[in-house]
Amino acid sequence: xxxxxxxxxxxxxxxxxxxxxxxxxxxxxxxxxxxxxxxxxxxxxxxxxxxxxxxxxxxxxxxxxxxxxxxxxxxxxxxxxxxxxxxxxxxxxxxxxxxxxxxxxxxxxxxxxxxxxxxxxxxxxxxxxxxxxxxxxxxxxxxxxxxxxxxxxxxxxxxxxxxxxxxxxxxxxxxxxxxxxxxxxxxxxxxxxxxxxxxxxxxxxxxxxxxxxxxxxxxxxxxxxxxxxxxxxxxxxxxxxxxxxxxxxxxxxxxxxxxxxxxxxxxxxxxxxxxxxxxxxxxxxxxxxxxxxxxxxxxxxxxxxxxxxxxxxxxxxxxxxxxxxxxxxxxxxxxxxxxxxxxxxxxxxxxxxxxxxxxxxxxxxxxxxxxxxxxxxxxxxxxxxxxxxxxxxxxxxxxxxxxxxxxxxxxxxxxxxxxxxxxxxxxxxxxxxxxxxxxxxxxxxxxxxxxxxxxxxxxxxxxxxxxxxxxxxx
Numbered sequence: 001x002x003x004x005x006x007x008x009x010x011x012x013x014x015x016x017x018x019x020x021x022x023x024x025x026x027x028x029x030x031x032x033x034x035x036x037x038x039x040x041x042x043x044x045x046x047x048x049x050x051x052x053x054x055x056x057x058x059x060x061x062x063x064x065x066x067x068x069x070x071x072x073x074x075x076x077x078x079x080x081x082x083x084x085x086x087x088x089x090x091x092x093x094x095x096x097x098x099x100x101x102x103x104x105x106x107x108x109x110x111x112x113x114x115x116x117x118x119x120x121x122x123x124x125x126x127x128x129x130x131x132x133x134x135x136x137x138x139x140x141x142x143x144x145x146x147x148x149x150x151x152x153x154x155x156x157x158x159x160x161x162x163x164x165x166x167x168x169x170x171x172x173x174x175x176x177x178x179x180x181x182x183x184x185x186x187x188x189x190x191x192x193x194x195x196x197x198x199x200x201x202x203x204x205x206x207x208x209x210x211x212x213x214x215x216x217x218x219x220x221x222x223x224x225x226x227x228x229x230x231x232x233x234x235x236x237x238x239x240x241x242x243x244x245x246x247x248x249x250x251x252x253x254x255x256x257x258x259x260x261x262x263x264x265x266x267x268x269x270x271x272x273x274x275x276x277x278x279x280x281x282x283x284x285x286x287x288x289x290x291x292x293x294x295x296x297x298x299x300x301x302x303x304x305x306x307x308x309x310x311x312x313x314x315x316x317x318x319x320x321x322x323x324x325x326x327x328x329x330x331x332x333x334x335x336x337x338x339x340x341x342x343x344x345x346x347x348x349x350x351x352x353x354x355x356x357x358x359x360x361x362x363x364x365x366x367x368x369x370x371x372x373x374x375x376x377x378x379x380x381x382x383x384x385x386x387x388x389x390x391x392x393x394x395x396x397x398x399x400x401x402x403x404x405x406x407x408x409x410x411x412x413x414x415x416x417x418x419x420x421x422x423x424x425x426x427x428x429x430x431x432x433x434x435x436x437x438x439x440x441x442x443x444x445x446x447x448x449x450x451x452x453x454x455x456x457x458x459x460x461x462x463x464x465x466x467x468x469x470x471x472x473x474x
């Protein structure tokens with residue numbers, strides 16, 4: 001074989017190792033297990049399938065394209081600009097499957113509702129259209145936007161010609177505005193608003209909530225920026241001078257709280273139902289709604305502590321992402337080993353679920369930015385996996401180099417798993433073994449109780465899809 005052909009074959013083998021390597025990593029705390037088969041050729045293609053072989057989700061060059069299945073429904077998206085949601089072929093029309101949408105942002109929006117022609121629409125922006133029950137409105141209608149726009153919400157109908165200069169409201173709310181000079185809005189029993197030279201001046205009268213005690217008075221809000229703002233109501237006084245720099249808040253109900261602001265946001269002191277002590281940018285400590293947060297020389301160092309579902313969590317960050325660490329401990333069993341996830345950006349990411357499963361990868365430039373985006377992690381992390389280590393349990397570990405082109409591992413009976421070209425295959429019923437493989441498992445050296453030597457491992461493994469638990473998808 002010529003040198004050129006040898007290099008071409010070697011390059012193809014390394015490419016297959018790199019782009020078919022398993023893309024998942026585990027979060028420290030496990031969730032309820034759910035068997036999902038994953039076939040991956042990162043970053044080009046990623047497919048999740050159910051135990052019966054049905055496609056649950058597939059992506060192509062994520063986030064360029066994805067497809068997702070939701071029982072009888074499905075959706076697909078092209079870079080979140082062209083989006084479609086609909087009913088699968090052969091599924092009956094029900095309340096959950098009677099609507100199909102297609103959006104081509106920002107020019108075309110459509111929805112077809114079976115048996116409800118009044119809710120079916122095809123809208124072309126900015127030419128003309130009428131869309132029901134979207135964009136936080138009951139209906140939005142436009143003609144040659146911004147020349148004409150009409151919105152409906154909770155019985156209030158606002159018409160603008162042109163938007164946003166001139167508009168008036170009728171129905172459950174009444175109002176008029178010649179923006180930005182002057183405008184008013186009145187929703188009886190809820191609020192009355194006036195503005196002058198928006199956003200410089202305003203005057204609002206807010207009525208008490210329906211569940212407020214009988215006899216509770218309204219709240220008065222006024223503002224004349226940048227000189228003064230005030231909010232006064234039952235048990236509340238909130239005033240600012242040279243807004244937003246200087247001011248104070250006094251609240252007695254429903255929970256007492258006092259706050260003083262000197263050159264906000266740098267100096268703030270608050271005591272009561274929550275605690276704030278800020279001397280920015282040097283030091284900040286706050287405790288509110290169960291979150292204990294500390295900043296030192298912002299944005300140099302941040303520490304955050306909270307408890308969620310019986311798990312005490314501590315997050316530490318240096319410059320947001322240069323160092324990022326999350327530690328999780330059981331509140332009910334504080335002596336149990338903690339779980340943790342740590343990033344030393346962009347060099348190293350380390351995972352430990354506290355129960356013997358440990359992983360690390362070098363380098364790892366993306367993981368810290370997408371901690372909750374499984375598709376991004378699975379599609380792009382393998383491209384940077386020059387070295388990756390996975391220890392499922394004591395004595396069962398695998399380390400790969402150059403995207404899996406070279407790997408060595410050890411495992412006991414029923415636990416050994418290995419990446420082959422294009423898939424992962426598991427071997428059950430094998431005695432303890434140590435092996436070093438090349439080119440994603442095509443060939444390698446192994447040591448077994450029966451002997452040691454070089455072998456063609458490609459002949460031993462039956463390819464099948466990677467099986468991941470829900471924990472690996474966090």
